[in-house]
Amino acid sequence: MELNNSQISKNISESFNGGSIGQTIYVMWLREMKRFLRAKSRLISTLAMPFFFLLTMGFGLNSSFTLPGSPRGVNYLNFLVPSIIGMTMLFTSLFAGISVLWDREFGFLKEIMVAPVKRSAVILGRIAGGITTALIQGILTLIVSFFLGFKILNPFGFILAFVFMILIGGSFIGFGVAIASVMTDTQGFSSIMNLITFPIFLLSGAFFPVSNFPSWLRPFAYINPLTYGIDGLRGSLIGFAQFPLSLSLGILLGVGFLMVALGSYLFSKIEV
């Protein structure tokens, strides 16, 4: 075996100074995108769940359901679609955050830890990639719902919904990263996912308005960020919301920043 008489020797004294912050964020983002675009089977299964939800619940309960205080014409399908988009965002972004655990399990995290780059840039890039992939899935869910008869109020609403999706994604990815950074084994992973995601989803006013909750249950909905996320999505898309949009926006911005900061901090403290 012959080693090429290359520039190796004369470059030994040359030194690089590690990836810049921008380069680091970009390459982490790029990695998430590549992995996402290659896992086509997971994409299909992620879309299947909301699709079937909408199909069965939306059509099944349509005629029998009336929302208290809603203008005429808001049928249950229209009520439900933003909830389902919110659900998609919740699951995909939480999963994206927790996937930091996989890297830990499979050793790739060491390669990242040992590189001369800022850990904050690493996790920001990863979060950006996770938000992008969650966003793609959320938008695909929206497109699927168009085929089922969903109609949005106006194009501006679409842009606003976009913003809400990003904020929901960011909040739960940050949360997922925070959890993954303090968990040391993947065994508890599935139990955590179930323990966390279902209460968050069920107590968010996704299936019926918060005002229909019994009074002892309502506080849980009020402290749940997803409640405001789904309400904001609904307000943007069909014009019907229980809380003022500015309130939902503000709360999500705050929670989003907090979660991303928490996740970044805990991630930078990991020792492999």
Next chain:
Amino acid sequence: MGIIEVKNLTKKFNDLTAVDNISFEVGEGEAFGLLGPNGAGKTTTIKMLTTLLRPTSGEAKICGYDIVAQKDEVRNSIGIVFQEPALDNRLTGRENLDFHARLYGLDKKTRQERIKEVLEMVELEDKADIIVRDYSGGMQRRLEIARGLMHYPKVLFLDEPTLGLDAQTRRRIWDYISELNKREKVTIILTTHYMEEADYLCERVAIIDFGKIVALDTPANLKNILGGDVISIEAIPSDKAFQIFQQISWVKKITKHNGEISLNCEQGEKKIPLLMKLDQKNLSFEIKSVNLRKPTLEDVFLHFTGKTIREAEANQDEKNKKRVRRRMRR
């Protein structure tokens, strides 16, 4: 000043001292080995030197940079091939290299040239665009060596580089490492529990057991401590035979281990006939079998620690099992 300087490095995990006050120096361009059983503290030492783990106490400098205070400078100067694969299985070989190159700040032109260079170096050019999940173990290891060299590191750390590989692939990897060290003058630090590996590749070897360095020298010097060839004898009764052999003038050193007596002497092949001439009947012992060999690092390990490397690993396994049982009872 060595390219690596380690002073009183210690790592404690709660009640366990994994690395116990070790010190050593490695010169530029050297191939240095840490030899010891699993659980001896080799990987923990490497993790500290590669800035993955904070030491409990002590210090170390790599290329003059402190491993705690100047982490990024250290990271820029070193390349690492870990014990477990640290590749992204869903990306191709080339993408893994590109990822690494960007993280280390290589500009576009250098990236493209360098990727091509390292792929040729480890003979993976035609496999570069296959997803790493489809690589064999040997291919993955070669890719990781290529990746470790991407940014022209001054020191390359290899943690058990041929663990789990077949003999042929192991030979090939030894050749790469040898070439890297001799021709390209990359300082190599490797850990292993294979004594042939340490013997073949390393200029100097530190033998490590229970977190301590018990010996440090060239393989040749270490073996010379044992004083020449080793004659292994099975005799009954072994105590009687031991007594008799002990008194022979040309026996430099004698030990008994698991019923086998080992004699160290010069020119063992000439001494065996002398042994057989002993009047066994009168001296009431019987030689059952005789074996002659040149000393290996395994003998050196035995000499310094009182056990073979395999026995040391079995002990460590027992200790680990006990610790797990204790934890489960809580």
